[in-house]
Amino acid sequence: MSGGITGSITGATRLYAILGDPVAPLRSPALFNAAFARLGRDAAFLPLQVPEGALPEVWAGLRRIGNLDGLVITMPHKAAALPLLDALGPTATLTGTVNTARRRPDGGWEGEMFDGEGFRDGLERAGHTPHGARVLLVGCGAAGRAIGFALARAGVAHLALRDAAPGRAEALAARLAEAFPALPVSTGAAGPEGRDIVVNATPLGLRPGDALPLDPAALRPGQVVADVIPNPEVTPLIAAARRLGCPTVTGRAMHEGQARLAAAYLGIAGWEEGAPG
Amino acid sequence: MSGGITGSITGATRLYAILGDPVAPLRSPALFNAAFARLGRDAAFLPLQVPEGALPEVWAGLRRIGNLDGLVITMPHKAAALPLLDALGPTATLTGTVNTARRRPDGGWEGEMFDGEGFRDGLERAGHTPHGARVLLVGCGAAGRAIGFALARAGVAHLALRDAAPGRAEALAARLAEAFPALPVSTGAAGPEGRDIVVNATPLGLRPGDALPLDPAALRPGQVVADVIPNPEVTPLIAAARRLGCPTVTGRAMHEGQARLAAAYLGIAGWEEGAPG
Known part of the structure; x- marks a missing residue:
C-alpha cells in the first residue's frame, strides 16, 4: 500500500506535523495530506496540539523520532521554536520567529520563517x-x-x-x-x-x-x-x-503562499500541480 | 471531512501511535487505520520510530500533546515504558512490561500488557x-x-x-x-x-x-x-x-489478538465487525 488513504498509513509512512494550539481549525493538515495523496507519496501530515509553554519538552521528544521529517510551527510557538533549532535561515534570524523546520542529513534540525x-x-x-x-x-x-x-x-x-x-x-x-x-x-x-x-x-x-x-x-x-x-x-x-x-x-x-513555500522547504516536490487556488 | 482518507486528516483528527524501532515492518498502523476507516472515526494511527534509550525523552514530549489519545508500545520499549506511566494494569505489574497506554480523564496515562x-x-x-x-x-x-x-x-x-x-x-x-x-x-x-x-x-x-x-x-x-x-x-x-x-x-x-485487546483498551468500539481473521 502507498500513501493516500488513512487505511494505507503503514509502518513505513514518513511523518510531518504542524505544532500549534488550538489545532482543530488549522487548514494545513488537509492541504498537505491532499498533496501527498495527489503525489502518491507515502507520507502523512498530522496536527499536534501543543499547549503554550510545552514546546521545549515536546520538541526534545519529537527530535528523537526517526521517521519525522518536517514540521510546520504556528501560534503560539513561532518565537518559542527559534532557540530549539540547530540552524536558522536568514528570515528566521531577522524576525526572531520560525514557521517551518526540517531534519538535516546530519540529524540536526533547521528552520526558516515563510509567513x-x-x-x-x-x-x-x-x-x-x-x-x-x-x-x-x-x-x-x-x-x-x-x-x-x-x-x-x-x-x-x-x-x-x-x-x-x-x-x-x-x-x-x-x-x-x-x-x-x-x-x-x-x-x-x-x-x-x-x-x-x-x-x-x-x-x-x-x-x-x-x-x-x-x-x-x-x-x-x-x-x-x-x-x-x-x-x-x-x-x-x-x-x-x-x-x-x-x-x-x-x-x-x-496561508496558501506559506504552505507552498513550506512544502518546497520540506522537499515536497510537485506541490503546484493540481494544488488549490 | 471525516475519517478514512489521508487527504481527510484535518486539524480535528485524534491521534494514536505505535512506538518501536524498527517501525517499517509493523502491521499495527495498517490494521488500526483500516478499522478507523471502517468505523468512520476521525482518527489516525501512526508509526513513531523511537530508538532504544530515547523513550523517556520522547514520552515526556508525547504526554504534552493534547490530541494524542493512545499508544501501542513494541520492541524495544515494552519494559522501558513501565516506569513512565502514572498507573498500571495487573498484567503490566506482574510481567514488568507494557504494550498499550491510554490517556485518563485526569490527563495522566495508564498502561497494560496484552501480549x-x-x-x-x-x-x-x-x-x-x-x-x-x-x-x-x-x-x-x-x-x-x-x-x-x-x-x-x-x-x-x-x-x-x-x-x-x-x-x-x-x-x-x-x-x-x-x-x-x-x-x-x-x-x-x-x-x-x-x-x-x-x-x-x-x-x-x-x-x-x-x-x-x-x-x-x-x-x-x-x-x-x-x-x-x-x-x-x-x-x-x-x-x-x-x-x-x-x-x-x-x-x-x-498479533491480531493483541490488536483486538489493545483496541478495546483504547476505547475503539466496533473493532470486530469486518475485522481481518
Missing part, C-alpha cells in the same frame, strides 16, 4: 506587486514583523507602520532600518490615504465583534486591501473593502 | 483451548513471560519452561509460583514429548538462517504448535510442524 514571503507570494499571485508600492502595515507583532521584512525585500517604495501597542511600530522600524537602510519607513497614526496597499496584520477580525483594524471610510477604490486572517476568510475589513470596490487579498491567499 | 492475552485469544480463536492443557513454552523473555502468565491464568494443567539463557526459565517459574501457587511448573531441557501445546516465544525464525527453537523431529501429529513471530508468518518451525500434520497457530494470530 512574510507567503504573504508576498499570495499578493503577487493575486496580481498585486509590492515592488515600488506605498504600503500601510497595521500590526507589528510576529505576523507584521515577517510581512514588513518581506515587503522591504520585495522593494516597496515606502512603508508606514502602525501598532496600538506603544513602541512596537518603532521597534520594527529600527530593525528594518538596520537591514534595509535605504527604505523610507514611517511610524505614527497614519491612515490609508495615499497608499497603494493596506495590510491588516493584527488579529482583529478573528473573533465576532472585534473592532476594525482601521477605519474603512478612509479607503478609496483601487487601493489593495490585504488581511492575514485565514478564518473567517472574509473579515469585516475585507467585506468593507469589497463594498468600496477595493481589490482584496484574504488571509487564505497568504 | 500474553493476545496470544491466548489467538490460540482460542484457532480452536485450541489452553484450559487443562500440558504446555511447553520455549523462550522466557518479555514475550515468554507475558504468555506464561496468560497461560497460567487460562488454567493450563502443566507448564514446562525452557530458555537458552541460564536462570531465565527458573526466574519465570519463581514469579509464576508466587502468583499461581497451585500450577505445576517445570524447568530444564524438556522437549515436546507429551505436550498438548508447544509454543515458540524466542526470536528464532525471525531471520533467515536462524536455528530452530526446538527439534521438530520430536513433534507428533496432533500437537498444537504456536509461534510468536508475526513476520514471516510461516516460520521454519511452523512449516516443519505443518509437514508433520500438527495444527499450527502463527504469530499473526497472536
Whole structure:
C-alpha cells in the first residue's frame, strides 16, 4: 500500500506535523495530506496540539523520532521554536520567529520563517506587486514583523507602520532600518490615504465583534486591501473593502503562499500541480 | 471531512501511535487505520520510530500533546515504558512490561500488557483451548513471560519452561509460583514429548538462517504448535510442524489478538465487525 488513504498509513509512512494550539481549525493538515495523496507519496501530515509553554519538552521528544521529517510551527510557538533549532535561515534570524523546520542529513534540525514571503507570494499571485508600492502595515507583532521584512525585500517604495501597542511600530522600524537602510519607513497614526496597499496584520477580525483594524471610510477604490486572517476568510475589513470596490487579498491567499513555500522547504516536490487556488 | 482518507486528516483528527524501532515492518498502523476507516472515526494511527534509550525523552514530549489519545508500545520499549506511566494494569505489574497506554480523564496515562492475552485469544480463536492443557513454552523473555502468565491464568494443567539463557526459565517459574501457587511448573531441557501445546516465544525464525527453537523431529501429529513471530508468518518451525500434520497457530494470530485487546483498551468500539481473521 502507498500513501493516500488513512487505511494505507503503514509502518513505513514518513511523518510531518504542524505544532500549534488550538489545532482543530488549522487548514494545513488537509492541504498537505491532499498533496501527498495527489503525489502518491507515502507520507502523512498530522496536527499536534501543543499547549503554550510545552514546546521545549515536546520538541526534545519529537527530535528523537526517526521517521519525522518536517514540521510546520504556528501560534503560539513561532518565537518559542527559534532557540530549539540547530540552524536558522536568514528570515528566521531577522524576525526572531520560525514557521517551518526540517531534519538535516546530519540529524540536526533547521528552520526558516515563510509567513512574510507567503504573504508576498499570495499578493503577487493575486496580481498585486509590492515592488515600488506605498504600503500601510497595521500590526507589528510576529505576523507584521515577517510581512514588513518581506515587503522591504520585495522593494516597496515606502512603508508606514502602525501598532496600538506603544513602541512596537518603532521597534520594527529600527530593525528594518538596520537591514534595509535605504527604505523610507514611517511610524505614527497614519491612515490609508495615499497608499497603494493596506495590510491588516493584527488579529482583529478573528473573533465576532472585534473592532476594525482601521477605519474603512478612509479607503478609496483601487487601493489593495490585504488581511492575514485565514478564518473567517472574509473579515469585516475585507467585506468593507469589497463594498468600496477595493481589490482584496484574504488571509487564505497568504496561508496558501506559506504552505507552498513550506512544502518546497520540506522537499515536497510537485506541490503546484493540481494544488488549490 | 471525516475519517478514512489521508487527504481527510484535518486539524480535528485524534491521534494514536505505535512506538518501536524498527517501525517499517509493523502491521499495527495498517490494521488500526483500516478499522478507523471502517468505523468512520476521525482518527489516525501512526508509526513513531523511537530508538532504544530515547523513550523517556520522547514520552515526556508525547504526554504534552493534547490530541494524542493512545499508544501501542513494541520492541524495544515494552519494559522501558513501565516506569513512565502514572498507573498500571495487573498484567503490566506482574510481567514488568507494557504494550498499550491510554490517556485518563485526569490527563495522566495508564498502561497494560496484552501480549500474553493476545496470544491466548489467538490460540482460542484457532480452536485450541489452553484450559487443562500440558504446555511447553520455549523462550522466557518479555514475550515468554507475558504468555506464561496468560497461560497460567487460562488454567493450563502443566507448564514446562525452557530458555537458552541460564536462570531465565527458573526466574519465570519463581514469579509464576508466587502468583499461581497451585500450577505445576517445570524447568530444564524438556522437549515436546507429551505436550498438548508447544509454543515458540524466542526470536528464532525471525531471520533467515536462524536455528530452530526446538527439534521438530520430536513433534507428533496432533500437537498444537504456536509461534510468536508475526513476520514471516510461516516460520521454519511452523512449516516443519505443518509437514508433520500438527495444527499450527502463527504469530499473526497472536498479533491480531493483541490488536483486538489493545483496541478495546483504547476505547475503539466496533473493532470486530469486518475485522481481518
